[in-house]
Amino acid sequence: MPLSREDVFAKVKEVLVDALGVDEDEVNEKATLTGDLGAESIDFLDIVFRLEKTFGIKIPRGELFPDDILNNPEYVENGKMTAAGLMQLKQTMPHADFTDFERDPDVGKMPNLFTVKTIVNYVAAKVA
Amino acid sequence: MRWIWIDRFAEFESGRRAVAIKNVSLAEEHLHDHFPGYPVVPASLMIEGMAQTAGILVGEARNFAEKVILAKVQRARFEHEVRPGDQLTYEATIERIDDAAAYTVGRVCCNGKPMGEVDIVFSHIDQNLSGLEFPEENFVFTEDFKSLLRTYHIDHR
Numbered sequence: 001m002p003l004s005r006e007d008v009f010a011k012v013k014e015v016l017v018d019a020l021g022v023d024e025d026e027v028n029e030k031a032t033l034t035g036d037l038g039a040e041s042i043d044f045l046d047i048v049f050r051l052e053k054t055f056g057i058k059i060p061r062g063e064l065f066p067d068d069i070l071n072n073p074e075y076v077e078n079g080k081m082t083a084a085g086l087m088q089l090k091q092t093m094p095h096a097d098f099t100d101f102e103r104d105p106d107v108g109k110m111p112n113l114f115t116v117k118t119i120v121n122y123v124a125a126k127v128a
Numbered sequence: 129m130r131w132i133w134i135d136r137f138a139e140f141e142s143g144r145r146a147v148a149i150k151n152v153s154l155a156e157e158h159l160h161d162h163f164p165g166y167p168v169v170p171a172s173l174m175i176e177g178m179a180q181t182a183g184i185l186v187g188e189a190r191n192f193a194e195k196v197i198l199a200k201v202q203r204a205r206f207e208h209e210v211r212p213g214d215q216l217t218y219e220a221t222i223e224r225i226d227d228a229a230a231y232t233v234g235r236v237c238c239n240g241k242p243m244g245e246v247d248i249v250f251s252h253i254d255q256n257l258s259g260l261e262f263p264e265e266n267f268v269f270t271e272d273f274k275s276l277l278r279t280y281h282i283d284h285r
Binding site: 019042043045046049061 | 199200202224227228229231249251
């Protein structure tokens with residue numbers, strides 16, 4: 001039986017509580033991993049590892065958390081993501097909500113794309 | 129100063145599992161300060177002992193080509209104090225290793241009885257932290273360090 005979105009969320013919550021040492025009630029779908037939950041770069045590796053283990057899925061590097069897009073000079077201009085960059089990123093991350101980021105594509109705000117919801121969307125699509 | 133908190137390897141299965149032994153002695157300077165009249169091994173040094181056991185295991189798995197850095201102590205739990213005369217055993221198992229990182233789970237025994245757990249995430253830093261560059265030479269597994277490994281008889285590869 002496929003997992004419901006609620007099941008996925010409950011397990012993702014468990015993963016984040018274990019990986020980041022946060023309280024359960026801090027983990028809601030809107031919470032950003034770095035801003036709200038205090039994740040650091042190494043935590044992303046840890047989260048990916050735990051998700052793979054918990055859900056029995058394989059997450060290719062850069063698929064859930066793309067990390068190489070900012071290294072492409074075509075995609076960043078004056079600290080903002082270019083239209084081409086944004087298009088590329090949206091394609092890479094269909095699981096993320098771009099509403100706020102599109103309004104102000106400041107690359108410093110890119111981590112805000114990585115929310116609990118982003119993970120739940122990603123995993124839900126993967127296990128469907 | 130030698131920052132080495134394991135005495136020898138008792139078992140070593142390449143890429144999989146290692147068991148190291150640490151004999152606790154009152155000749156260790158710090159035990160006289162931690163605490164005066166009541167020497168106990170600091171938990172932080174048991175974490176270090178496991179990190180060295182697991183770190184060497186992880187390094188050896190890739191022929192010491194990667195710079196293996198302790199990125200995160202995922203869990204550390206100890207059930208009781210460890211005193212001079214006790215023997216600690218650190219058993220580290222690689223749960224997963226890939227290009228970017230390695231994850232180890234560790235069991236600590238005191239005089240043969242389970243007494244704690246230390247799970248660690250290591251980073252292969254050249255493969256991580258996009259954009260940052262590190263010195264070419266391997267400053268984790270230096271020649272000095274490798275000579276130490278020879279005493280553990282695990283440099284044969």
